Amino acid sequence: MSNKESLTIRRPDDWHIHLRDGAMLEAALPYTARQFGRAIVMPNLAPPVTGSQAAAAYRERIYAALPDGLKFEPLMTAYLTDKSDANDLAQGFKHGVFTAAKLYPAGATTNSDSGVTDIANIHGVLEKMEEIGMPLLVHGEVTDPDIDIFDREHVFIHRVMEPTLNRFQGLKVVFEHITTAAAVDFVRTQGPRVGATITVHHLMINRSDIFRGGIRPHMYCLPVAKREQHRLALREAATSGEAHFFLGTDTAPHTVSDKESACGCAGIFSAPAALELYAQVFDEERALDQFEAFASLNGPAFYGLEPNGETVTLKREDWVVPESVTVADGSAVKPFMAGETLSWRLV
Numbered sequence: 001m002s003n004k005e006s007l008t009i010r011r012p013d014d015w016h017i018h019l020r021d022g023a024m025l026e027a028a029l030p031y032t033a034r035q036f037g038r039a040i041v042m043p044n045l046a047p048p049v050t051g052s053q054a055a056a057a058y059r060e061r062i063y064a065a066l067p068d069g070l071k072f073e074p075l076m077t078a079y080l081t082d083k084s085d086a087n088d089l090a091q092g093f094k095h096g097v098f099t100a101a102k103l104y105p106a107g108a109t110t111n112s113d114s115g116v117t118d119i120a121n122i123h124g125v126l127e128k129m130e131e132i133g134m135p136l137l138v139h140g141e142v143t144d145p146d147i148d149i150f151d152r153e154h155v156f157i158h159r160v161m162e163p164t165l166n167r168f169q170g171l172k173v174v175f176e177h178i179t180t181a182a183a184v185d186f187v188r189t190q191g192p193r194v195g196a197t198i199t200v201h202h203l204m205i206n207r208s209d210i211f212r213g214g215i216r217p218h219m220y221c222l223p224v225a226k227r228e229q230h231r232l233a234l235r236e237a238a239t240s241g242e243a244h245f246f247l248g249t250d251t252a253p254h255t256v257s258d259k260e261s262a263c264g265c266a267g268i269f270s271a272p273a274a275l276e277l278y279a280q281v282f283d284e285e286r287a288l289d290q291f292e293a294f295a296s297l298n299g300p301a302f303y304g305l306e307p308n309g310e311t312v313t314l315k316r317e318d319w320v321v322p323e324s325v326t327v328a329d330g331s332a333v334k335p336f337m338a339g340e341t342l343s344w345r346l347v
């Protein structure tokens with residue numbers, strides 16, 4: 001830990017979030033907007049946000065749910081399917097509705113049933129995206145049931161990521177929420193057109209934590225946390241300051257009853273304390289001097305955007321993460337690290 005008592009950085013952005021819709025959107029959005037200037041909004045609603053009209057309407061609902069006085073810009077994404085319309089994506093990108101498109105291999109995660117069943121089915125779309133400079137965001141896990149869940153990201157690199165990057169040499173790609181040393185190494189072998197987001201929970205927990213003293217559904221997400229050696233590799237990458245790596249929480253709220261269930265949903269709700277938790281990790285790694293690059297500069301540089309103009313300040317000060325967040329429909333969501341005392345606080 002450093003002796004620093006406060007840290008001021010450019011306002012950060014979150015390059016991977018799930019905001020949901022309706023009452024959950026209203027409950028979740030203020031936490032993200034309090035910290036981040038912009039966020040890449042994932043399109044895995046039910047039904048998914050596949051077209052530019054649906055994305056524009058979703059963006060309006062997000063703005064409508066934004067509390068007065070908070071400035072926040074949602075950056076919308078298209079959910080790719082076997083039948084995606086390349087022209088609609090290109091029009092949406094041109095008119096600033098879409099910032100990127102998201103590849104969910106069908107069946108890989110929450111609300112991915114309409115995802116892509118074979119990457120060959122979207123080669124035409126990828127060609128168009130390469131041509132217009134529209135980034136492809138990838139949930140990098142194979143869905144082959146014969147592949148062990150802890151190996152799905154590693155196998156995806158060789159089966160899908162590498163061949164796709166070779167085929168589309170100009171396509172910009174974000175390897176989302178990386179969880180393995182293999183993904184860190186792979187991204188480092190690529191040029192600046194390949195980036196990777198790293199969540200705060202993958203920097204803080206390993207797979208044993210999910211089973212510490214009993215099964216802990218609020219630590220379950222996809223890709224699932226891996227062995228300790230992978231967590232350490234992610235911490236090294238995130239705190240390196242290298243341009244490839246940037247902040248993406250993958251905050252993914254599910255109600256307590258959907259999590260604490262015989263078949264609990266994947267997703268960790270880290271938004272209530274995300275920036276503070278990342279700061280704690282950087283502090284523990286004695287890398288607070290790299291925090292602004294990871295949180296506020298590398299992401300915009302990858303996306304070809306300016307960093308935010310304003311700044312935020314974090315102070316070394318204890319506070320306790322809320323036990324629970326109430327949703328207007330009467331349900332509740334449990335934040336990541338609920339009830340834990342954190343050592344950094346966003347002013």
Ligand code: NCD
Pocket residue numbers: 018044109110111139220221222223250252253266267268
């Ligand atoms: C996400 C969700 O709940 O939408 N869940 C998760 O575990 N991360 C989907 C995703 O990003 O995989």
Ligand code: ZN
Pocket residue numbers: 016017018042250252
């Ligand atoms: Zn996600």
